[in-house]
Amino acid sequence: MPLPDRWLSSLLIRYHGRMVLIDCGEGTQIPLKMIKWGFKTIDAILFTHYHADHIAGLPGLLLTIGNSGREEPLTLMGPPGIKKVVEGVTVISPELPYELRLIELSDLERAEACISNLDIKSIPVDHSLPCLSYCIELKRRSKFDVERAKKLGVPINYWNSLQKGLTIALEGKTVSPEMVLGEIRRGIKVSYCTDTRPTEDLVKFIKDSDLFICEGMYGNEDNLCKAVQKKHMMFSEAGLLAKQGRAKELWLTHYSPSLTKPEEYLEAVKIIFTNTIAGRDLLTTTMKYVD
Amino acid sequence: MPLPDRWLSSLLIRYHGRMVLIDCGEGTQIPLKMIKWGFKTIDAILFTHYHADHIAGLPGLLLTIGNSGREEPLTLMGPPGIKKVVEGVTVISPELPYELRLIELSDLERAEACISNLDIKSIPVDHSLPCLSYCIELKRRSKFDVERAKKLGVPINYWNSLQKGLTIALEGKTVSPEMVLGEIRRGIKVSYCTDTRPTEDLVKFIKDSDLFICEGMYGNEDNLCKAVQKKHMMFSEAGLLAKQGRAKELWLTHYSPSLTKPEEYLEAVKIIFTNTIAGRDLLTTTMKYVD
Numbered sequence: 089m090p091l092p093d094r095w096l097s098s099l100l101i102r103y104h105g106r107m108v109l110i111d112c113g114e115g116t117q118i119p120l121k122m123i124k125w126g127f128k129t130i131d132a133i134l135f136t137h138y139h140a141d142h143i144a145g146l147p148g149l150l151l152t153i154g155n156s157g158r159e160e161p162l163t164l165m166g167p168p169g170i171k172k173v174v175e176g177v178t179v180i181s182p183e184l185p186y187e188l189r190l191i192e193l194s195d196l197e198r199a200e201a202c203i204s205n206l207d208i209k210s211i212p213v214d215h216s217l218p219c220l221s222y223c224i225e226l227k228r229r230s231k232f233d234v235e236r237a238k239k240l241g242v243p244i245n246y247w248n249s250l251q252k253g254l255t256i257a258l259e260g261k262t263v264s265p266e267m268v269l270g271e272i273r274r275g276i277k278v279s280y281c282t283d284t285r286p287t288e289d290l291v292k293f294i295k296d297s298d299l300f301i302c303e304g305m306y307g308n309e310d311n312l313c314k315a316v317q318k319k320h321m322m323f324s325e326a327g328l329l330a331k332q333g334r335a336k337e338l339w340l341t342h343y344s345p346s347l348t349k350p351e352e353y354l355e356a357v358k359i360i361f362t363n364t365i366a367g368r369d370l371l372t373t374t375m376k377y378v379d
Numbered sequence: 380m381p382l383p384d385r386w387l388s389s390l391l392i393r394y395h396g397r398m399v400l401i402d403c404g405e406g407t408q409i410p411l412k413m414i415k416w417g418f419k420t421i422d423a424i425l426f427t428h429y430h431a432d433h434i435a436g437l438p439g440l441l442l443t444i445g446n447s448g449r450e451e452p453l454t455l456m457g458p459p460g461i462k463k464v465v466e467g468v469t470v471i472s473p474e475l476p477y478e479l480r481l482i483e484l485s486d487l488e489r490a491e492a493c494i495s496n497l498d499i500k501s502i503p504v505d506h507s508l509p510c511l512s513y514c515i516e517l518k519r520r521s522k523f524d525v526e527r528a529k530k531l532g533v534p535i536n537y538w539n540s541l542q543k544g545l546t547i548a549l550e551g552k553t554v555s556p557e558m559v560l561g562e563i564r565r566g567i568k569v570s571y572c573t574d575t576r577p578t579e580d581l582v583k584f585i586k587d588s589d590l591f592i593c594e595g596m597y598g599n600e601d602n603l604c605k606a607v608q609k610k611h612m613m614f615s616e617a618g619l620l621a622k623q624g625r626a627k628e629l630w631l632t633h634y635s636p637s638l639t640k641p642e643e644y645l646e647a648v649k650i651i652f653t654n655t656i657a658g659r660d661l662l663t664t665t666m667k668y669v670d
Contacts, residue, residue, distance in 0.1 A: 089443050090406065092413050114439040115381065115406040122383050140438050140471045147468075148405040148435045152380050172470060177438075179467030180431045 089141065089345055090115045095369050096141050097342040099280050099301060100125070101224055106204035109133045110222055110280050114144040117152050119370055127156040132203045134210075135166030136282055137219035138173045146174070147181035154184045161187040163203060167218040168192055193220060211293050213284035215319045221281040221290060223297070228276075228377055230269040237268045276375050279335070282342040285316065286325045294333040298375060301367070302326040304340035307353025311344075320344075323353050327360035341367040380432065380636055381406045386660050387432050388633040390571050390592060391416070392515055397495035400424045401513055401571050407436040408443050410661055418447040423494040425501075426457030427573055428510035429464045437465070438472040445475045452478040454494055458509040459483055484511060502584050504575035506610045512572040512581060514588070519567075519668055521560040528559045567666050570626070573633040576607065577616045585624040589666060592658070593617040595631035598644025602635075611635075614644050618651035632658035 090096050096113030100120065107130045109120075120127065130153055136142055146164075153162065164174055170192045178188075191201065193210055201208045207227060210220040232251045242263055246256050255264040279294040282303035294300050305311075305320035315322050321329075323340060330338040338361055343350050350366040357364045365371070381387050387404030391411065398421045400411075411418065421444055426434055437455075444453065455465055461483045469479075482492065484501055492499045498518060501511040523542045533554055537547050546555040570585040573594035585591050596602075596611035606613050612620075614631060621629035629652055634641050641657040648655045656662070 089412075089439065089446075090409050092409055114436060115409065118381050118383055118406065121380075138471055140442055143471055144435070144439045145405060147431045148380065151431055155380075176467040176470030179464055180429055180434055 095119050097282055103206055105129055106131050108204055108206060111136055111142040112145040112149050113141040116145040117149045127153045128158045132163040134222055137167055137217055147177050150184055151181045158186050161189050163189045165191040167220050168194055211289055214287050215283045219283060224278045226276040228273045230272050233268050233270050283320055285319055286329050291332045297335045299337050300330050300335035301339045301341055303342035305344050307347055323357045324360060327357040330361040338364045339367045386410050388573055394495060394497055396420055397422050399495055399497060402427055402433040403436040403440050404432040405435040408440045418444045419449045423454040425513055428458055428508055438468050441475055442472045449477050452480050454480045456482040458511050459485055502580055505578050506574045510574055515569045517567040519564045521563055524559050524561050574611055576610050577620050581620060582623045588626045590628050591621050591626035592630045592632055594633035596635050598638055614648045615651060618648040621652040629655045630658045
């Protein structure tokens with residue numbers, strides 16, 4: 089439940105002004121308003137699952153996005169059942185000035201999509217009902233080899249097209265991208281993972297994430313049985329996932345309402361995975377390509 | 380929309396530990412948690428209408444009421460369409476440990492009900508879709524005339540039954556309530572009125588309210604046309620209703636998001652109706668019988 093001093097878990101990613109939101113519990117539109125990024129360029133809302141704390145804020149947010157002047161279609165994506173759930177909750181927000189496009193990640197197969205120039209992948213996880221974890225990846229173009237391009241006599245006004253992957257015809261000869269591009273460069277990868285027990289699949293899925301955002305339902309190890317029964321994770325389990333998946337950084341989120349001071353359990357997780365942060369409302373970072 | 384520093388309009392009435400809530404927008408359960416009255420004894424939720432800012436918080440609140448241990452049925456009451464709306468929004472809160480009883484105030488006729496010992500009345504008002512205003516009344520029993528009871532020889536253990544309206548048989552003679560009760564005493568009346576234009580019916584409906592809670596969408600008179608078009612009310616119109624209805628006290632609520640400092644327009648309303656208060660989050664009062 090949303091608390092007087094803590095909003096429900098949610099992730100907003102912005103790239104070149106376009107935005108993708110993961111999960112939208114009751115009240116999520118309020119911290120979105122507080123960060124002042126606007127609402128109009130939210131191109132997609134992805135749902136991990138349809139428990140109320142992950143979707144109850146949808147009709148209110150859709151209306152607010154409507155009030156922001158959006159007219160472009162908006163994509164809603166999630167596990168099977170999305171049509172029924174969205175039809176249900178939007179009975180109180182029936183008239184929107186834009187189209188809703190629903191993508192059902194059917195049969196919970198690994199799904200891939202590209203929205204706002206971000207690659208989105210999902211896998212099924214282990215919760216009390218169908219639930220997904222997501223990876224958002226920003227691919228990086230290979231470096232353009234100016235020397236090789238010059239050697240091949242490619243005029244400068246063709247360089248951009250070649251870097252975008254187009255093959256060009258040039259006075260009788262053909263120049264393809266691989267002729268002027270260097271090796272593939274590492275992009276940026278963010279993984280988002282609630283509500284689930286840790287799984288082997290997750291370790292591979294989150295591999296090498298620059299930022300791994302993971303639920304930490306309980307900090308105190310006395311609650312391990314509760315975590316297992318409710319299909320949630322301990323702080324320590326999130327830390328272990330981050331370590332196994334060789335993540336660069338871990339943010340904990342989705343605390344139990346009974347966990348009022350998550351920082352108290354942080355040191356114990358850091359023994360497992362040093363670069364751990366206890367997530368808090370409006371925690372924000374700017375990520376850049378490495379080297 | 381709910382704002383970072385202002386919740387949506389809602390009224391919670393508590394009498395002898397039982398509670399009735401009017402309207403439940405996104406986030407309403409958070410201020411309810413802040414006032415610390417608990418959730419378990421909320422016996423009914425009444426809806427003025429089904430715009431998202433009045434009902435989007437329902438599924439989350441129902442789950443929280445479930446977590447509080449409630450097993451008694453809970454009544455949901457509102458204008459026509461309640462079944463479809465409740466079925467829709469509760470698609471994300473399907474399993475509750477108590478029964479939901481829906482009362483549709485059909486055809487928007489004047490309706491009456493008694494919940495938690497409070498008399499509830501409604502009338503249709505003038506909004507962009509079917510909408511109701513509510514009166515909550517606490518009736519007061521007539522004073523018991525001890526002298527007359529003694530004169531009639533009624534033993535003290537019968538007094539309570541007589542005051543509750545029962546007729547008793549006593550050694551060959553019958554004693555009816557009116558024989559030992561004084562005149563009817565004034566109870567307590569609270570009226571709740573959003574979203575609507577002012578109407579003649581409302582003046583009669585709210586008559587002599589001890590507390591009249593009324594929308595004040597705009598304070599600045601420049602917005603009158605907008606208020607008329609959107610079927611809302613100005614501060615001044617709420618003040619005039621309070622005056623015409625001879626209310627004892629007026630609380631303004633349901634401000635436009637553009638109205639950040641409602642207090643700025645308060646003095647102008649007080650010229651029309653002196654006892655006006657600009658409603659704010661968690662504004663609370665205890666009401667008592669007069670004399």
